[in-house]
Amino acid sequence: xxxxxxxxxxxxxxxxxxxxxxxxxxxxxxxxxxxxxxxxxxxxxxxxxxxxxxxxxxxxxxxxxxxxxxxxxxxxxxxxxxxxxxxxxxxxxxxxxxxxxxxxxxxxxxxxxxxxxxxxxxxxxxxxxxxxxxxxxxxxxxxxxxxxxxxxxxxxxxxxxxxxxxxxxxxxxxxxxxxxxxxxxxxxxxxxxxxxxxxxxxxxxxxxxxxxxxxxxxxxxxxxxxxxxxxxxxxxxxxxxxxxxxxxxxxxxxxxxxxxxxxxxxxxxxxxxxxxxxxxxxxxxxxxxxxxxxxxxxxxxxxxxxxxxxxxxxxxxxxxxxxxxxxxxxxxxxxxxxxxxxxxxxxxxxxxxxxxxxxxxxxxxxxxxxxxxxxxxxxxxxxxxxxxxxxxxxxxxxx
Ligand code: PMP
Numbered sequence: 092x093x094x095x096x097x098x099x100x101x102x103x104x105x106x107x108x109x110x111x112x113x114x115x116x117x118x119x120x121x122x123x124x125x126x127x128x129x130x131x132x133x134x135x136x137x138x139x140x141x142x143x144x145x146x147x148x149x150x151x152x153x154x155x156x157x158x159x160x161x162x163x164x165x166x167x168x169x170x171x172x173x174x175x176x177x178x179x180x181x182x183x184x185x186x187x188x189x190x191x192x193x194x195x196x197x198x199x200x201x202x203x204x205x206x207x208x209x210x211x212x213x214x215x216x217x218x219x220x221x222x223x224x225x226x227x228x229x230x231x232x233x234x235x236x237x238x239x240x241x242x243x244x245x246x247x248x249x250x251x252x253x254x255x256x257x258x259x260x261x262x263x264x265x266x267x268x269x270x271x272x273x274x275x276x277x278x279x280x281x282x283x284x285x286x287x288x289x290x291x292x293x294x295x296x297x298x299x300x301x302x303x304x305x306x307x308x309x310x311x312x313x314x315x316x317x318x319x320x321x322x323x324x325x326x327x328x329x330x331x332x333x334x335x336x337x338x339x340x341x342x343x344x345x346x347x348x349x350x351x352x353x354x355x356x357x358x359x360x361x362x363x364x365x366x367x368x369x370x371x372x373x374x375x376x377x378x379x380x381x382x383x384x385x386x387x388x389x390x391x392x393x394x395x396x397x398x399x400x401x402x403x404x405x406x407x408x409x410x411x412x413x414x415x416x417x418x419x420x421x422x423x424x425x426x427x428x429x430x431x432x433x434x435x436x437x438x439x440x441x442x443x444x445x446x447x448x449x450x451x452x453x454x455x456x457x458x459x460x461x462x463x464x465x466x467x468x469x470x471x472x473x474x475x476x477x478x479x480x481x482x483x484x485x486x487x488x489x490x
Contacts, residue, residue, distance in 0.1 A: 143463060146336055147465070166182065175363050202342065204333070207365065222262045226255075226273065245261075272289075303317065330347070396466070400421055421463075425458040442479065446462075
């Protein structure tokens, strides 16, 4: 028998070598109790959370929690079925209405996760004979959607408008074209030049999908994302998003103005062949999305946090993913995995949780400590975070 696990031997070895140095497993952290959107008990210690995607701090919003409890009492724990059979409850329609209102768009379709939303929309829209032109740093769910749909996949260098144009121009006449972009790229925390890229895509006859997972609720005057901020939301054919970040629960969605959009409910396999979200989840999501429409003060505070942390870390001498803060994600570049894991642990001992990110999730083989800020982080907490980075950076020999 050929042991099918043998392909993972190098990874198993790398992990064993890392743990043999006495380090805590950076991918095995347990939050024993979550006290608020920004604090949890980890290893018995109160720890500031700087590695969640809870950008707008909605997980503990009293209205959101009350809506979830009410739905649990009135509709039960789960739907036990697909959206197209027994799995559409009033709450699923309500959250789709909330999304249509939030984005000002005609159609909204809710999936069980953001991963499935990308998988479903990309694989259904771009099939055999079509072309997908996408940024090389796209999220795994985008790549997997491409694979599943069997279209020709043409990647271009990250955020490179000319490279994208060149690839579009090489596509045979008459072929279907989908350009796939993200608003915020979650590893480095940088944004895409969507205005220019969408203009090029449209000039070359392509439809455009933008994944706004990390910008929803925060970026843009109404929190609709980078496309809104750059004034091009009306030119985007499909916006993909998730409930697992600013919305504060779980689920995924696509919104669109295309008049034929509703047919996707019949042909999109990751929508049809899976159970729908539990009633409590869609109720929390709908309440959260409606509150995010009035989140201007929170958005302003989150930008303030992002600017303060970026400057604080830069002044300490850390190498950051972007020259200026572009989103709620600030990435700190580590020299290698070993020292990155050491720094991660030193921060955890200080009472600060960040994300350790490594290939294949990261671009160019980088090891990153990703900090994602929350609108509920107080100014004092941000100062504490900077102090903890200063101490841990010295202990780990990074600064
Ligand atoms: N798109 C992007 C850009 C993401 O970063 C993520 C999750 N990290 C997803 C999609 C998937 O979202 P979900 O967690 O809802 O599956």
